Amino acid sequence: MVPTGYYVGLSAVLFALGVIGVLVRRNAIIVFMSIELMLNSANLAFVAFARSFQQYTGQVFVFFIMTVAAAEVAVGLALMVAIFRTKHSINIDEMNQLNG
Amino acid sequence: MTPELVVFFLLAIVAVGAALGMLVSRNAVHSALFLVLTMAVLSVFFLVLAAPFIAMVQVVVYAGAIMVLFLFVIMLLGAEGLRRQRTVLPWQPWLAGVLGVLFVAALGYIVFFQGGQFMSQGIIPPGAGAIAADFGGPQALGLQLFQNYLLPFELTSFLLLVGMVGAVVLTREPSGRQVGSTAPKGTLPERRVERVP
Numbered sequence: 001m002v003p004t005g006y007y008v009g010l011s012a013v014l015f016a017l018g019v020i021g022v023l024v025r026r027n028a029i030i031v032f033m034s035i036e037l038m039l040n041s042a043n044l045a046f047v048a049f050a051r052s053f054q055q056y057t058g059q060v061f062v063f064f065i066m067t068v069a070a071a072e073v074a075v076g077l078a079l080m081v082a083i084f085r086t087k088h089s090i091n092i093d094e095m096n097q098l099n100g
Numbered sequence: 101m102t103p104e105l106v107v108f109f110l111l112a113i114v115a116v117g118a119a120l121g122m123l124v125s126r127n128a129v130h131s132a133l134f135l136v137l138t139m140a141v142l143s144v145f146f147l148v149l150a151a152p153f154i155a156m157v158q159v160v161v162y163a164g165a166i167m168v169l170f171l172f173v174i175m176l177l178g179a180e181g182l183r184r185q186r187t188v189l190p191w192q193p194w195l196a197g198v199l200g201v202l203f204v205a206a207l208g209y210i211v212f213f214q215g216g217q218f219m220s221q222g223i224i225p226p227g228a229g230a231i232a233a234d235f236g237g238p239q240a241l242g243l244q245l246f247q248n249y250l251l252p253f254e255l256t257s258f259l260l261l262v263g264m265v266g267a268v269v270l271t272r273e274p275s276g277r278q279v280g281s282t283a284p285k286g287t288l289p290e291r292r293v294e295r296v297p
Binding site: 001002005006007008009010012013014015016017018019020021023024025027029030032033034036037040043044047048050051054056059060062063064066067068069070071072073074075077078079080081082084090093 | 104105108112115116119120122123128131132135138139142145146148149150151153154157158161162165166169170173174176177188189192193196197199200203204207208210211212231232235236240241244245248249252256259260262263264266267268270271
């Protein structure tokens with residue numbers, strides 16, 4: 001069978017790609033999607049270790065991560081819509097005021 | 101090179117390629133679809149890793165609800181064809197790229213050279229290659245959720261309620277405007293032709 005470290009390595013690569021996406025891209029929605037990619041890579045690592053140790057803790061944690069990610073996406077996208085109403089743009093370079 | 105390793109590397113290449121496609125795509129809808137492909141490949145990995153319930157939840161919740169919500173908002177804001185207006189801090193993406201590559205290198209070093217027993221063949225419990233047939237099934241996972249992890253379960257339901265209320269409040273129309281009024285529309289203007297990287 002495939003060693004657990006291979007799954008952890010793939011999770012690390014996907015996480016690093018998510019980090020690069022958050023830092024480089026200027027579209028706020030792409031930044032959100034990169035954050036979701038990071039959460040998914042963490043899910044993969046959790047499930048791999050749950051399989052390796054034959055414990056359910058990893059899978060339960062994945063369940064909670066998905067729930068928290070869903071709530072975060074809902075609120076975050078609602079924020080995007082509200083910001084778009086006043087700024088008419090979702091370029092994060094233009095979100096440089098506290099009173100926007 | 102066992103068949104399992106071949107399948108793993110093929111799927112890993114698809115997952116990393118889709119993640120890269122999400123990053124470099126100019127069109128936000130294409131990025132969302134690439135992320136859906138990554139999530140589908142991860143769901144296949146979950147099936148291989150004896151987590152069938154999590155795999156189905158990944159497809160239904162993550163790829164089926166969260167990404168659809170992303171696509172709704174992309175269509176709502178007209179973000180699929182935005183063009184760059186001006187560049188603040190033009191050196192920042194390059195520095196971020198260099199630091200990102202350094203991050204990948206550090207993670208790769210830790211995983212491949214300090215992995216130890218995780219990188220060798222086999223799993224931690226010695227001689228326990230096989231696994232229970234219903235490991236990761238909904239029944240077993242449900243028992244864990246409702247017995248050992250009941251408090252976090254209830255807290256996450258509360259979190260979802262708070263998130264729902266917050267989303268409704270944030271997207272409400274400004275006060276004083278009725279639905280269907282004849283006042284000039286100013287909430288979601290027509291799309292501007294600008295691309296955002």
